[in-house]
Amino acid sequence: MANTKSAIKAARKSIRNAARNQATKTRLKTLAKAVQKAAAGTDAEVTRTTAIAYCSALDRAVKANVIHRNSASNHKAQCAKYIFVAKK
Helix, strand or coil: CCCCHHHHHHHHHHHHHHHHHHHHHHHHHHHHHHHHHHHHCCCHHHHHHHHHHHHHHHHHHHHCCCCCHHHHHHHHHHHHHHHHHHHC
């Protein structure tokens, strides 16, 4: 249990941030699954639009310090591969 006033405030803040981070990570996982599903299909335009949405969400997560920038970069590179294969 937090004893000082600042520790109590930090505990409240930690709970808020954890909830925000969890929501962001859940959204990222959902979008990643959508990209994989679209890549398995035949429509290149759907794959492209879902990949763009996923990359945008990754960038916002990095900006909010939810995930590391290198991790986001790796995921974006994987999306680029899906788009490239879908074009063929």
